[in-house]
Amino acid sequence: VSDQTSPRSGETPIVEFVVTGDEVMRGTIADTNTAWCAARLYPLGLRLRRTVVVGDRGEDIRRALLEASARADFCIVSGGLGPTSDDLTVECAAQAAGEPLRLDQGWLDWLRARWAARRKEPMPANNERQALLPETAEIVHNPDGSAPAFTMRIDRCTFFFLPGVPREYQRILAESVVPRLAAAAGQKALRMRVLQCTDISESALDHAVVAIRERHPEVRFGFRTKFPENHLSLAAVADDEASAERNLAVVEEECRRTLGGRVYGADGVTFAQALGLELAARRQTIATAESCTGGLGAELLTEVGGSSAWFVGGLLTYSDELKQRLLDVSAEVLRAHGAVSEPVARAMAEGARLRTGATWAVAITGIAGPTGGTSDKPVGTVWLACSGPHGTTARLLQLRGDRGQIRLASAFGALQLVREGLGLASPAAP
Amino acid sequence: VSDQTSPRSGETPIVEFVVTGDEVMRGTIADTNTAWCAARLYPLGLRLRRTVVVGDRGEDIRRALLEASARADFCIVSGGLGPTSDDLTVECAAQAAGEPLRLDQGWLDWLRARWAARRKEPMPANNERQALLPETAEIVHNPDGSAPAFTMRIDRCTFFFLPGVPREYQRILAESVVPRLAAAAGQKALRMRVLQCTDISESALDHAVVAIRERHPEVRFGFRTKFPENHLSLAAVADDEASAERNLAVVEEECRRTLGGRVYGADGVTFAQALGLELAARRQTIATAESCTGGLGAELLTEVGGSSAWFVGGLLTYSDELKQRLLDVSAEVLRAHGAVSEPVARAMAEGARLRTGATWAVAITGIAGPTGGTSDKPVGTVWLACSGPHGTTARLLQLRGDRGQIRLASAFGALQLVREGLGLASPAAP
Numbered sequence: 001v002s003d004q005t006s007p008r009s010g011e012t013p014i015v016e017f018v019v020t021g022d023e024v025m026r027g028t029i030a031d032t033n034t035a036w037c038a039a040r041l042y043p044l045g046l047r048l049r050r051t052v053v054v055g056d057r058g059e060d061i062r063r064a065l066l067e068a069s070a071r072a073d074f075c076i077v078s079g080g081l082g083p084t085s086d087d088l089t090v091e092c093a094a095q096a097a098g099e100p101l102r103l104d105q106g107w108l109d110w111l112r113a114r115w116a117a118r119r120k121e122p123m124p125a126n127n128e129r130q131a132l133l134p135e136t137a138e139i140v141h142n143p144d145g146s147a148p149a150f151t152m153r154i155d156r157c158t159f160f161f162l163p164g165v166p167r168e169y170q171r172i173l174a175e176s177v178v179p180r181l182a183a184a185a186g187q188k189a190l191r192m193r194v195l196q197c198t199d200i201s202e203s204a205l206d207h208a209v210v211a212i213r214e215r216h217p218e219v220r221f222g223f224r225t226k227f228p229e230n231h232l233s234l235a236a237v238a239d240d241e242a243s244a245e246r247n248l249a250v251v252e253e254e255c256r257r258t259l260g261g262r263v264y265g266a267d268g269v270t271f272a273q274a275l276g277l278e279l280a281a282r283r284q285t286i287a288t289a290e291s292c293t294g295g296l297g298a299e300l301l302t303e304v305g306g307s308s309a310w311f312v313g314g315l316l317t318y319s320d321e322l323k324q325r326l327l328d329v330s331a332e333v334l335r336a337h338g339a340v341s342e343p344v345a346r347a348m349a350e351g352a353r354l355r356t357g358a359t360w361a362v363a364i365t366g367i368a369g370p371t372g373g374t375s376d377k378p379v380g381t382v383w384l385a386c387s388g389p390h391g392t393t394a395r396l397l398q399l400r401g402d403r404g405q406i407r408l409a410s411a412f413g414a415l416q417l418v419r420e421g422l423g424l425a426s427p428a429a430p
Numbered sequence: 431v432s433d434q435t436s437p438r439s440g441e442t443p444i445v446e447f448v449v450t451g452d453e454v455m456r457g458t459i460a461d462t463n464t465a466w467c468a469a470r471l472y473p474l475g476l477r478l479r480r481t482v483v484v485g486d487r488g489e490d491i492r493r494a495l496l497e498a499s500a501r502a503d504f505c506i507v508s509g510g511l512g513p514t515s516d517d518l519t520v521e522c523a524a525q526a527a528g529e530p531l532r533l534d535q536g537w538l539d540w541l542r543a544r545w546a547a548r549r550k551e552p553m554p555a556n557n558e559r560q561a562l563l564p565e566t567a568e569i570v571h572n573p574d575g576s577a578p579a580f581t582m583r584i585d586r587c588t589f590f591f592l593p594g595v596p597r598e599y600q601r602i603l604a605e606s607v608v609p610r611l612a613a614a615a616g617q618k619a620l621r622m623r624v625l626q627c628t629d630i631s632e633s634a635l636d637h638a639v640v641a642i643r644e645r646h647p648e649v650r651f652g653f654r655t656k657f658p659e660n661h662l663s664l665a666a667v668a669d670d671e672a673s674a675e676r677n678l679a680v681v682e683e684e685c686r687r688t689l690g691g692r693v694y695g696a697d698g699v700t701f702a703q704a705l706g707l708e709l710a711a712r713r714q715t716i717a718t719a720e721s722c723t724g725g726l727g728a729e730l731l732t733e734v735g736g737s738s739a740w741f742v743g744g745l746l747t748y749s750d751e752l753k754q755r756l757l758d759v760s761a762e763v764l765r766a767h768g769a770v771s772e773p774v775a776r777a778m779a780e781g782a783r784l785r786t787g788a789t790w791a792v793a794i795t796g797i798a799g800p801t802g803g804t805s806d807k808p809v810g811t812v813w814l815a816c817s818g819p820h821g822t823t824a825r826l827l828q829l830r831g832d833r834g835q836i837r838l839a840s841a842f843g844a845l846q847l848v849r850e851g852l853g854l855a856s857p858a859a860p
Binding site: 017024025026027028029030031032034035036037038039040042048049050051052053054055057060064222224288293294295296297298299301302303305306307308311312313314315316317318319321322325326355356357369370371372403404407 | 447454455456457458459460461462464465466467468469470472478479480481482483484485487490494652653654718723724725726727728729731732733735736737738741742743744745746747748749751752755756785786787799800801802833834837
């Protein structure tokens with residue numbers, strides 16, 4: 001299909017999206033596919049122009065396809081490829097192109113083999129419907145499902161029809177569609193890296209790298225907030241793989257030098273996972289003692305598969321009584337300073353380390369709101385402590401935001417103390 | 431605007447959505463507004479036909495508005511109302527309608543007052559831009575922000591222009607837009623209830639209420655999965671408030687009777703919140719002892735504001751050693767049965783209840799995967815226990831799904847044991 005994948009004008013290709021399905025139109029399920037796809041196509045330099053969502057109505061689907069066919073070079077269509085009567089996309093594609101349907105014998109064989117491998121009874125006749133395709137359509141293999149992904153041209157536009165199931169959509173897109181569009185965008189090679197940062201705002205991140213960005217127009221910079229993290233994505237586009245690789249490496253190195261310990265990981269690792277990998281490498285362990293975060297710190301750590309190698313456990317002490325009973329915080333210290341105080345945070349961290357025997361123990365005590373604040377200690381006042389082989393450090397946070405944000409920022413702050421204790425970050429980093 | 435809110439044809443009004451913004455088009459942020467809105471408009475019987483997403487390009491926005499104006503009776507537009515140069519929606523609305531902009535003195539006064547209440551320096555001149563509106567636009571008040579929500583007619587269609595910030599969008603929509611559309615849908619009264627269920631699949635839920643649904647065509651039934659919960663929404667539409675209220679009450683009562691303890695709450699309460707309210711009313715408390723869920727159970731409980739009144743604390747014991755040290759599980763029981771076993775779950779719950787002094791203690795020990803399973807105890811094997819005033823109960827779950835789903839279903843299962851202990855649900859419910 002080499003002639004199909006080059007836009008006629010020589011300009012950067014225009015891409016549109018069509019999403020079909022009553023459930024999406026009615027808000028029963030959210031369309032996450034398009035954002036997923038767009039985030040991968042945008043760095044290629046493609047012009048993403050429009051997404052149209054329509055329900056399972058033939059005239060709406062045909063109209064959306066024909067409109068896209070007149071404007072776009074490429075259109076990614078999702079949904080409506082199943083075997084039931086409300087799956088209209090194949091029929092509408094054929095009608096929009098003005099061509100009949102044909103039975104694709106290859107796909108029918110695949111469907112029958114797939115069915116036989118899973119069930120004893122023969123495949124029902126209405127499943128054969130999934131082997132009907134528009135006459136000029138070309139199958140794009142779908143290794144995960146029975147819906148036939150296919151590509152065809154209508155008017156000036158090359159369409160890719162994909163199943164709406166996110167797992168199938170994403171795999172076909174990544175394996176079969178993105179490479180074709182990257183080639184059409186005139187790029188021989190693309191290398192990407194996402195640098196994941198914590199402890200820095202989006203505007204501070206932008207500001208920190210602006211000079212690097214200006215020096216290196218050959219790499220695209222993108223920013224994305226995933227509270228309380230901020231991610232910097234770097235996309236190097238070049239004529240060949242080696243140049244793209246080299247250009248990316250230079251810019252990544254400069255960004256890492258500038259951002260220092262604010263970069264905790266890259267390309268999808270989670271904050272807790274990055275810390276866990278580091279602990280595992282050093283054969284060290286961690287425990288948590290939490291109050292206002294209600295176990296969120298432990299939850300972040302344990303959502304990492306294999307965390308039992310470096311996470312030993314946690315104590316969640318909401319009441320003053322439990323802080324005494326489970327963590328040996330003295331009644332006197334609680335009385336003198338209150339539960340949200342530096343001495344209590346320190347005592348909690350030290351008590352947790354002692355009780356669990358972990359290398360590191362972090363403590364979080366604060367006021368997450370929405371109620372419970374005072375003029376002395378308003379909502380968002382959080383004391384963190386980290387007890388480790390070299391002693392105990394503590395930090396006061398004064399956070400803003402809702403209960404969920406305060407809890408999340410507190411848990412991240414506590415883990416950041418451990419990163420500092422490990423020498424991976426410094427409190428005075430830029 | 432009574433003449434604007436009745437579609438000319440007497441047919442059910444057609445609604446379309448337009449979403450603007452480069453960040454949405456590029457997949458940097460997901461548009462959650464439209465699904466939120468659609469889920470509220472669909473039960474009104476409106477015909478939801480199309481959503482169009484475009485970036486911050488004048489011609490794309492104008493085209494989307496004009497296309498909608500020719501087809502729809504109502505169009506909800508979000509985004510592009512801010513003060514910066516890439517906020518083009520107001521200008522495009524005026525151009526699409528073929529009318530000039532005017533300065534809205536009322537909104538300018540509001541903007542200035544809002545600014546003065548927050549900052550010392552005078553409002554910058556470019557913020558005055560937010561008081562410019564198309565000549566025929568009518569302000570829809572936005573109590574939460576500076577962006578002027580407004581409504582105007584273009585061709586046959588009444589547009590509502592709303593800020594893209596979800597909090598502002600949702601409030602304006604619920605308070606000002608939905609009532610107008612409900613009236614236009616020819617409905618004098620609408621009453622809704624969402625019955626939130628746990629421990630029942632979507633298809634079992636559908637099956638359980640199918641007879642009620644057939645007996646009561648005057649109430650619309652909708653289903654929505656929010657793993658591991660399933661929600662049943664009931665929308666009663668009638669000529670007057672009293673009838674809608676009465677019709678809803680009848681159907682709600684029948685559904686509740688059929689579903690029994692599977693309904694844990696209604697209209698947005700969370701599962702943990704419903705349990706907490708019940709505990710607070712009885713002046714009882716709860717504690718958690720968790721292993722594979724890594725504190726998720728405690729996290730669900732403590733994300734509820736005010737949970738310190740009924741949640742005392744939790745112990746998170748990943749290692750066998752901590753199960754002994756912190757929960758007094760005997761080394762012998764651990765050796766004889768393994769950490770994932772009924773006796774260990776029971777001992778954990780009893781140990782937690784004793785250590786914390788709570789009325790109820792739940793324990794969770796299992797294999798969340800993706801690794802750690804054996805042929806005896808595959809991934810998804812989870813033992814739950816609940817210790818309370820009348821003794822200890824235990825339950826085995828054999829779950830499927832990924833690590834996150836197994837953890838979530840386990841935490842819900844443990845809280846469900848407490849609901850059963852409280853007499854709010856029964857293990858043999860339909």
